[in-house]
Amino acid sequence: MNAAPAGAAPSLSARARAIGADIAARHAEAVDRESRFPTEAFDALRRERLLGAMVPTELGGGGASLFEVAAACHALARGCASTGMIYAMHQIQVACLVNHGSNGWHRELMARMAAEQLLLGSATTEAETGGDIRNSVCAVEADQGTGEGRFTLAKNASVISYGDQSDVILVTARRNPDAPSSDQVLVVLTRDDYRLEKTTLWDAMGMRGTCSDGYRLEAAGVTDQILPLAYADLSAQTMLPVTHILWSSTWLGIAADAVSRARAFVRSEARRKPGTTPACAVRLAEATAKLQQMKTVILTAIRQYELACGSPELLTTLSFATAMGTLKVTTSELVREVVEAAIRTCGLAGYRNDTPYSLGRHLRDAHSAALMIGNDRIMSHIATQLLVQRDGSGPFE
Amino acid sequence: MPQDASPPFPNPSLQAAGSAGLPPTAGGGADDGMIAGIRSVLAECGGLAVDAGRLAVDDDLYAAGLTSHGCVGLMLGLEEQFDVEFPEKLLNRRTFESIAAIRDAVRGLIDGGEA
Numbered sequence: 001m002n003a004a005p006a007g008a009a010p011s012l013s014a015r016a017r018a019i020g021a022d023i024a025a026r027h028a029e030a031v032d033r034e035s036r037f038p039t040e041a042f043d044a045l046r047r048e049r050l051l052g053a054m055v056p057t058e059l060g061g062g063g064a065s066l067f068e069v070a071a072a073c074h075a076l077a078r079g080c081a082s083t084g085m086i087y088a089m090h091q092i093q094v095a096c097l098v099n100h101g102s103n104g105w106h107r108e109l110m111a112r113m114a115a116e117q118l119l120l121g122s123a124t125t126e127a128e129t130g131g132d133i134r135n136s137v138c139a140v141e142a143d144q145g146t147g148e149g150r151f152t153l154a155k156n157a158s159v160i161s162y163g164d165q166s167d168v169i170l171v172t173a174r175r176n177p178d179a180p181s182s183d184q185v186l187v188v189l190t191r192d193d194y195r196l197e198k199t200t201l202w203d204a205m206g207m208r209g210t211c212s213d214g215y216r217l218e219a220a221g222v223t224d225q226i227l228p229l230a231y232a233d234l235s236a237q238t239m240l241p242v243t244h245i246l247w248s249s250t251w252l253g254i255a256a257d258a259v260s261r262a263r264a265f266v267r268s269e270a271r272r273k274p275g276t277t278p279a280c281a282v283r284l285a286e287a288t289a290k291l292q293q294m295k296t297v298i299l300t301a302i303r304q305y306e307l308a309c310g311s312p313e314l315l316t317t318l319s320f321a322t323a324m325g326t327l328k329v330t331t332s333e334l335v336r337e338v339v340e341a342a343i344r345t346c347g348l349a350g351y352r353n354d355t356p357y358s359l360g361r362h363l364r365d366a367h368s369a370a371l372m373i374g375n376d377r378i379m380s381h382i383a384t385q386l387l388v389q390r391d392g393s394g395p396f397e
Numbered sequence: 398m399p400q401d402a403s404p405p406f407p408n409p410s411l412q413a414a415g416s417a418g419l420p421p422t423a424g425g426g427a428d429d430g431m432i433a434g435i436r437s438v439l440a441e442c443g444g445l446a447v448d449a450g451r452l453a454v455d456d457d458l459y460a461a462g463l464t465s466h467g468c469v470g471l472m473l474g475l476e477e478q479f480d481v482e483f484p485e486k487l488l489n490r491r492t493f494e495s496i497a498a499i500r501d502a503v504r505g506l507i508d509g510g511e512a
Contacts, residue, residue: 134464180446180462232459233490316489321465381466388472390485 012053012064016072016087019044020253025079031209032082032361035202037165038209041076041083042119050087052114054094059107060114066095066242067302070249077253078260081365082209084253086162088246089210093120093170095242096186096227100234105224109168109188121166123157123217127199130158131374134232135181139174143220151226153187153219158200161212167191171217172231184231186239187221194219206364237315241305241324248298248331251369255294255338258362259287262342265349265357280345287341294334301327307394318385319392325382332369339366428500434478435499442474443467454497459490468493475499481506 010018024041031038045051054069055061064072069091077084094113097106097120112118124133143150153173160169171187174180200214227234262284269278304323308314339362343350350359391397432454439449439458446462463471471493472483481503483492492502 175460179460182462182464183460230459232465236490313486313489313491316491317485318488319485384466384469388469388483388488390483390488392485 012050012062012068013071013075015048016045016050017075017078019048019050020076020079020083023079024076024083028080028083028361031080032206035204035208035211037162037211038080038083038086041080042086042165045087046117049114049117051090051117051119054091054098055110055114056098059111061110062114066245066305070245070298070302073246073249074253074256077250078257080209081250081254081362082207084250085207085210085247088243088250089122089161090120091246092239092243093122093168096170096234096238097188099238100186100227100229101188103224103228105222106188106227109190113168116167118167119162119165120168120170121160121162123155123160123163123169123171123215125157125159126172127156127158127214129181131377133172133373134184134235136172136174136184137181139177139179140185140187140226141177149223151187151221151223153189153217153221155217156199157217158214159212160196160215160217161210163196163198163213163215164211169194169217171219175230182232186227186231186234187219188225188227189219189221193221193225205367206361207368233312233316236321237312240321241301241315244324244328245298245301245305247369247372248294248301248327251331251335251366252291252294252298254362254365255291255335258339258342258359258366259284259291261350261357261359261362262287262345265346280347283341283345287338287345290334290338290341294331294338297327297330297334317392318389319397322382322385322389325378328373329375329378329382332372332375335366335369336363339363431479431500431503432496435475435496435503438471438474438478439496442470444470452496454500455495458493458495463493465490475503479503479507 019041023044024038027038027040049062050072052060053062053064053072057063073084073088076087097110101107101110113120125131126137128137129135138153138155140151140153143152153171155171155173160166163169167190169189171189172184173187175183175185195218197216198213199216202208202210202212266278266281266284269280301323304320308320314320339359343359343363346357346359349355349357352358353360436449439445443449443458443463444467445458452461468490476482483502483506487502491498493499
């Protein structure tokens, strides 16, 4: 039941870095080529007990902070972007449970998550609403047949990433069949509670290992499984900030590996003509500047989250929502720019698929960033918020 | 689902002080007039799924279909109607969760403005 004492074992990010560099990186090409789940990396993450990293220590988890988990996403994504993204998506669901699941059912599940190293997925998008995850068509229905306190739920989920491998799925739905589409709750379902029928297969440009297939989900459970806080609040306080921070950290990992490859290329060029700096080194400097910019906005966002954490008032202010929204838009554009600058640095060695400096997979993975919850949708939402926003009163506001 | 029964976080240590914490006023005619004004702004700008005139003052407006997008229109409408300006710390979901919550916020702003 006890997690390893903090001082005895290597830190979370050190263990994630080792798995990212040794295992995720070794299988990244096969995962990408075959569009398959990164099984080897997740076997290792389970062995190292990293799936329960954010579960509180009193429930047997690692009690890790968001900063530590973000660093782990980054370290994994350096080796394999799909591995980093799946780990990020898993931890986003864990954070929702840790912050908002306080009843006995939820606490028991969290203890199981740590003990059995369960993998958590999510079903937020719906065929009928597309990328608009703040509206649902499906609804939680009280189950008249089996007595008090039970519900059924059916959802036509256009995407459930790694649905086949998930042990638990968090599902958005309307609170009841009479509720408006925006009055949503988050329902926690274990593998025993649901049945999945695959409707579409994931064959995409990048992030191919996330196996973001579509499914029809049918579930039944007890009402204790529903997180009590309205999804709109839960999203503002936890899901949205944690999502954007962990996604951004994953993209930073892609960008960092691209810059590493570009740096190695420039060094090899410099060795061939000692005494002169290769012309392409200027592009490397440009990539490095953008990488640093990306890192800065992520660290700032983590700090803002830490400052607001524990205060529903601060977490639900418009200025916080704007900060977390712009984070995603900024980093998703920067990751592509960094990778492109790295390709320009490496030239054909980066363009080819058969060199140590190949960057095709990085570029394809990076292009997913602007599309996951489309930037245009986020910017139009932020533009509306700005109609009423005021100057904040906190530090640096 | 009763959202006000228990705080979502065990230790809301940074609850906003000031206008949000003003004592409730005695009510009466001015109160009725304000609530009628709020209802008309809700009907015009709130984008609700139901008739604003049939909502009780304590009904959950989010359960009635109010969205964050709707909140923006609602707030602009309230500022116009009551000639007030919502400060940063009132720009959150709680301020607009019911007609009563809006009344308290607007009253706080009007009273604060006169002080």
